Amino acid sequence: MRLAKVTLVVRDYDESIAWFEKRLGFVVRVDTPVPEQGKRWVVIGPAGGGPGFVLGRASDEAQVASIGNQTGGRVFLFLETANFERDFNRLVASGTTIVRGPVLEPYGMVAVFEDLYGNRWDLVGPTA
Numbered sequence: 001m002r003l004a005k006v007t008l009v010v011r012d013y014d015e016s017i018a019w020f021e022k023r024l025g026f027v028v029r030v031d032t033p034v035p036e037q038g039k040r041w042v043v044i045g046p047a048g049g050g051p052g053f054v055l056g057r058a059s060d061e062a063q064v065a066s067i068g069n070q071t072g073g074r075v076f077l078f079l080e081t082a083n084f085e086r087d088f089n090r091l092v093a094s095g096t097t098i099v100r101g102p103v104l105e106p107y108g109m110v111a112v113f114e115d116l117y118g119n120r121w122d123l124v125g126p127t128a
Contacts, residue, residue: 005043006077007056009066010117013042016055019116020044023094024079024087026053046079068118075112075120084109084125091123 010016013031020026021044029052030043039059045052058064070076081087088102091113099120101111108126115121 003051005052005054007054008119009058009063009070010055011058011064011067013040013055013057016116017042017044020053023091023096023115025090068115070119073120075122077119078122078124080124080126082125084123087125088123 008016017028017031021028025047026044027047028042028044030041032041033039034041039057040055042055043052044055056063058067084102088111091111092098097114099112099114102109102123103111106127108124110125111123113121113123
């Protein structure tokens with residue numbers, strides 16, 4: 001088995017796609033209308049491969065309440081990079097909210113940032 005996808009609850013498909021493309025360089029892997037449900041099947045992810053994110057537009061009050069707080073304020077996702085400085089500078093230059101760091105930890109360089117809805121991510125440049 002392998003982890004293939006994770007759902008990220010979002011307010012809007014297009015604003016989410018634009019944010020992830022601009023800030024993280026993610027690509028749209030699938031964007032298919034599902035008209036009978038009034039939804040789209042949208043999968044995004046890093047250009048280099050790995051698990052993708054299904055952008056699930058919130059469809060009820062409970063889902064709307066979870067936008068930006070899918071883990072109760074803890075870091076939700078861990079994004080590894082081979083070029084920490086480049087990717088950290090890209091986040092800063094694009095106006096992304098940096099919560100902590102960067103700091104050197106035993107496992108690598110790390111900074112905590114928030115996505116467009118406030119979910120927290122670790123950007124990690126693993127030690128060699």
